[in-house]
Structure formats: C-alpha cells, structure tokens
Amino acid sequence: MPLEIKTLKGRPVVSGRRRGSALVSMKPISFLGGVDPNSGVIIERDHDLKGKNVKETILCFPCGHGSTVGSYVLYSLAKKGLGPKAIINQKADPVVVVGAIIAEIPMIDQVDIQQIMTGDEVEVDCDKGLVKIVREEKTKPCI
Amino acid sequence: MYLNSEEEKMYDGEYGGAHQVSMKILVRLGDLFGATRLVPIKSVHISGVSYKTVGDASIDFFNALASEGGKAQVLSTLNPAGFDPEYLVKRFPQEYREKQLRIVDLYRTMGIQPTFTCTPYYIRKPRPGWHLAWAESSAVVYANSILGAWTNREGSPSSLAAALVGKAPNYGMHQAENRQPNLLIKVKSSLANETEFGALGIYAGKLLRDRVPLFEGLSNYVNDDLKQLGAGLASSGMTSIFYYSMPCEKREFETVSVETKDIRNTVESLSTASEVPDLIFIGCPHCSLSEIQSIAQAVEGRKVRRGIELWVCTSRHLKQKAVNHVNIIEKAGGHVLCDTCAIVTWIKNLGVNTMMTNSAKAAYYAPTLNEVSVTLEPLSKCIDVACA
Numbered sequence: 390m391p392l393e394i395k396t397l398k399g400r401p402v403v404s405g406r407r408r409g410s411a412l413v414s415m416k417p418i419s420f421l422g423g424v425d426p427n428s429g430v431i432i433e434r435d436h437d438l439k440g441k442n443v444k445e446t447i448l449c450f451p452c453g454h455g456s457t458v459g460s461y462v463l464y465s466l467a468k469k470g471l472g473p474k475a476i477i478n479q480k481a482d483p484v485v486v487v488g489a490i491i492a493e494i495p496m497i498d499q500v501d502i503q504q505i506m507t508g509d510e511v512e513v514d515c516d517k518g519l520v521k522i523v524r525e526e527k528t529k530p531c532i
Numbered sequence: 533m534y535l536n537s538e539e540e541k542m543y544d545g546e547y548g549g550a551h552q553v554s555m556k557i558l559v560r561l562g563d564l565f566g567a568t569r570l571v572p573i574k575s576v577h578i579s580g581v582s583y584k585t586v587g588d589a590s591i592d593f594f595n596a597l598a599s600e601g602g603k604a605q606v607l608s609t610l611n612p613a614g615f616d617p618e619y620l621v622k623r624f625p626q627e628y629r630e631k632q633l634r635i636v637d638l639y640r641t642m643g644i645q646p647t648f649t650c651t652p653y654y655i656r657k658p659r660p661g662w663h664l665a666w667a668e669s670s671a672v673v674y675a676n677s678i679l680g681a682w683t684n685r686e687g688s689p690s691s692l693a694a695a696l697v698g699k700a701p702n703y704g705m706h707q708a709e710n711r712q713p714n715l716l717i718k719v720k721s722s723l724a725n726e727t728e729f730g731a732l733g734i735y736a737g738k739l740l741r742d743r744v745p746l747f748e749g750l751s752n753y754v755n756d757d758l759k760q761l762g763a764g765l766a767s768s769g770m771t772s773i774f775y776y777s778m779p780c781e782k783r784e785f786e787t788v789s790v791e792t793k794d795i796r797n798t799v800e801s802l803s804t805a806s807e808v809p810d811l812i813f814i815g816c817p818h819c820s821l822s823e824i825q826s827i828a829q830a831v832e833g834r835k836v837r838r839g840i841e842l843w844v845c846t847s848r849h850l851k852q853k854a855v856n857h858v859n860i861i862e863k864a865g866g867h868v869l870c871d872t873c874a875i876v877t878w879i880k881n882l883g884v885n886t887m888m889t890n891s892a893k894a895a896y897y898a899p900t901l902n903e904v905s906v907t908l909e910p911l912s913k914c915i916d917v918a919c920a
Contacts, residue, residue: 481564483561486561487557
C-alpha cells in the first residue's frame with residue numbers, strides 16, 4: 390500500500406520526540422471533570438471523543454478549557470502511565486501547558502490539527518516543531 | 533523574556549530546588565505567551581487542594597517543592613479541600629482524611645494560608661490594577677471583570693510557582709491591550725435569577741475561545757449574579773475576563789445574540805435529573821455574605837424535610853462573620869459548611885445520587901466529577917424543595 394506523508398509545522402512547547410497513533414478532537418478538553426483520572430477515558434459531556442482513551446495516544450485538540458486543576462489531572466495520568474504520548478494543540482492554554490511541563494509530556498502548538506485524522510500514525514518532534522503524518526494513501530475508485 | 537540577576541540566580545538553582553522548578557515553569561510560560569519580564573504580584577490564589585481532585589501523584593509534587601525549601605513570598609491563599617472540619621470529616625475513610633491532611637500540611641509548610649475557599653476576594657479584596665497570580669477559574673474571572681485586578685488564569689502548578697517566587701510572567705491579562713473586548717454579546721433575554729446568569733456563562737463560554745466578551749442588555753443584577761456568569765464562562769470556556777458595561781468608546785465588534793431559548797435550553801441540558809434530590813447544594817462559588825443572608829431569610833421558621841440534606845458552602849471567614857444567619861439556617865436543619873463544597877468532596881460516597889443546585893457551574897461539573905444527576909433551579913426553588 391503506498392504511503393502518503395505530510396509534514397505540518399508548529400511551535401515547540403515542551404521538548405521531546407514521540408511516535409504514535411493520533412486521537413483527534415475539534416473540541417476543547419477540560420482534564421478535570423473531562424477525563425477519568427483512573428482510566429484515561431474521556432468523559433466530558435457532549436464531547437466528540439467521549440468514551441475514547443487518551444492513553445499512549447498523540448492527543449490532538451484545539452485548546453484546554455475549564456478548571457485550572459486540569460494540570461494536576463494530566464500530571465496524575467502521566468504518573469500512572471495513562472497519559473498521552475504527546476499533545477498537539479491549535480492554541481495552547483496555560484493550564485495544559487503547565488501540566489505538560491511538570492508531567493514531561495512532549496507538546497507542540499500552533500498546528501493545523503484539521504489536517505490530522507484519528508488513527509493516523511504521527512511522528513512529533515517537539516524540539517523542531519514538526520509533525521509528520523504517515524497515512525495509507527486512499528486508492529482511487531475504479532471507473 | 534528578561535530576567536534580572538537575582539531571577540537568573542533562581543533559575544540557575546542558586547536559591548534551591550523549589551525556586552528553580554518554579555522559575556522554570558514561569559519562564560517557560562512567559563516565553564511561550566509573550567511576557568517581557570516577571571512582574572511582582574500582590575497575592576496568589578492556589579487551586580488543587582482537594583485530595584478528590586488532585587489525587588496521589590500531586591502529593592509527590594508538593595512534597596518535592598516543600599522539602600526543597602519552597603516558601604510563599606506573598607499572601608497566598610488556598611482553594612476548598614475535600615471536607616470541612618466538623619460535619620463531613622467524620623464521614624469518610626481514614627485514608628482520605630490522612631491524604632487530605634498531608635496535602636494541607638505540605639501547603640502550610642510552604643507558608644500558604646489555609647483559607648480553603650474559591651472566593652478569596654471576600655477575605656481580601658484586590659484593588660483595581662493590582663497584579664495577581666490566581667488559579668481557580670471563577671475567581672480569576674471575578675478578579676479581572678468585577679474587581680478590575682489583573683491576573684491570568686493560572687494552572688494550579690503555576691500559581692504555586694508564582695507564590696514561591698512572588699512574581700508572575702507579564703503576558704496575557706497583565707498587558708492592557710489583551711484586556712480589551714472584541715466580541716459583543718447581545719443578551720436578548722431578561723435574566724430572571726442567578727441560575728440564568730450562570731447558564732448564560734455556560735452558553736457563551738463555549739462560543740468564545742480566547743475572545744473577550746462585552747455583554748450588552750444585562751439588567752437588574754448584583755455582583756452575585758455576575759459571579760455566576762463568570763463561573764459559567766470559565767467552566768465551559770477559557771475566558772479570564774468579561775465586560776458588562778462599555779469600558780471604552782464604542783467600536784465596531786463582531787456581534788452574537790443570545791435569545792431566551794438559548795438560556796432555557798442551556799438550563800434544561802444541565803438538568804439531568806427529574807427525581808427529588810438527596811442533596812441541595814448552594815455555594816458554588818462559595819456564598820457571599822448577602823447570599824447567606826438571603827438563604828437565612830428564605831428558611832427562617834421552616835424545616836428541611838427528612839431525606840434531604842441542604843448544604844450552604846462558604847469560607848470559614850464568612851461563616852464566622854455571618855453567625856446569626858448561620859444559626860437560622862442550622863436551626864432549620866441546613867448545614868453551613870466551610871472549607872469545602874459538594875463538587876470537591878466525595879458526595880457519591882455519602883449516598884448522594886441526585887443533587888439540586890442553583891449553580892450552573894456545579895451542574896456542569898457534577899455529572900462527571902461526582903457521578904450524580906443534577907437539577908438546576910434558582911435559590912428560591914431550591915429552598916422550596918428543601919423545605920416542602
């Protein structure tokens with residue numbers, strides 16, 4: 390199967406390089422009250438990722454919102470091995486950033502996350518500010 | 533961002549590990565969000581106190597900072613904890629009590645005041661123009677919007693870092709140009725009570741992202757209504773400031789309208805229960821003196837019915853000040869609880885399955901944080917149900 394490779398640019402927030410499967414949302418996430426700290430499952434009401442687990446994903450969402458305690462929830466998830474491998478935001482907010490700093494979760498923002506689809510294999514270089522998406526090319530329909 | 537020589541020494545670890553970790557956090561945030569320097573702050577308010585919300589991992593983080601000699605450099609206050617010292621403390625397992633007391637102990641070691649309230653502005657009101665570093669999203673919005681102080685919406689760890697350094701990076705709300713409104717919200721609904729103000733906040737918070745709203749069309753409100761509006765905005769959104777009167781000469785803004793049906797739909801969508809509640813909770817954010825007074829007037833001479841608990845949550849500071857009203861509420865069978873609230877304690881463990889509240893913020897969080905279903909009604913209705 391031919392592979393399609395796309396590279397997106399962003400701004401380094403917390404350093405590190407990770408590769409993994411993307412979990413993409415177009416809705417902001419509140420880690421407090423929005424993610425179950427004991428499982429990593431998203432429980433936020435009306436959320437497009439409700440029921441999905443953030444564990445070991447490359448978690449892509451526009452920004453954080455809600456409670457300022459979200460930083461510690463992210464930190465707790467990471468310490469329990471339930472955190473995302475990396476975080477990609479459109480526009481980072483301080484609550485998620487400081488959570489990622491103390492949890493040492495690589496993070497990048499100012500990325501056009503609409504270009505990424507859930508399930509894409511993604512390589513994030515949070516030092517250089519690069520996101521590489523590796524996707525199986527869609528076969529053209531037969532005429 | 534620029535650091536003076538003392539700040540550079542802190543950054544390099546010459547003042548010990550706690551200062552170094554704190555400086556790394558503050559400088560990273562400052563560099564990312566466009567700070568030019570650190571600005572001295574008048575006070576810090578720290579969220580992340582209840583063991584229910586922060587969990588075990590955070591205790592290690594607090595312990596590391598405390599054992600590395602971290603000490604608050606400015607007045608620093610704490611958000612509510614997992615229980616009050618009189619009523620709820622006896623109702624939870626020893627493990628919860630010990631972990632909570634350990635967290636409080638570590639904060640105390642770092643010189644942070646055990647105020648245990650999300651409304652620190654009732655204890656010491658910041659003056660307009662004061663720079664602060666506050667976490668607790670509802671208090672941030674209140675400080676910026678109603679009191680005119682200048683604070684970012686700090687994440688819990690960065691508020692602690694700011695306390696230990698006594699300064700905060702001057703990005704965001706610390707710069708005048710970022711505080712200007714850029715979205716006009718025309719409220720075409722006459723809001724009848726504090727619950728509808730909160731619902732407006734939840735509705736608008738989802739639309740805003742990082743824009744600064746100016747609400748037009750609000751009338752007959754008191755600061756307690758604006759407190760509910762701000763708490764709602766900060767729950768469903770990431771807003772740090774809103775306006776309710778024009779701060780400058782009229783300019784052209786992008787405009788959105790909010791209709792009566794939007795408010796009604798928001799209240800309905802936040803109400804997930806229809807059965808009689810086990811718990812009626814007033815005090816999210818913590819009650820003001822005038823709210824305690826209103827509750828006392830509403831329950832005077834009545835009795836809270838069997839099978840329902842009525843909780844009125846406030847700070848220890850105001851509970852002592854309002855002792856006469858507190859006596860009236862307790863005589864009627866209500867509980868005036870300080871240091872905690874229904875959201876940051878383990879109400880599920882107390883057998884609560886259905887909660888009624890007048891707070892849109894509490895209704896927003898309770899179904900996921902507390903696993904209870906919720907009825908959202910104004911104070912007058914809550915008291916009528918409690919004393920039916």
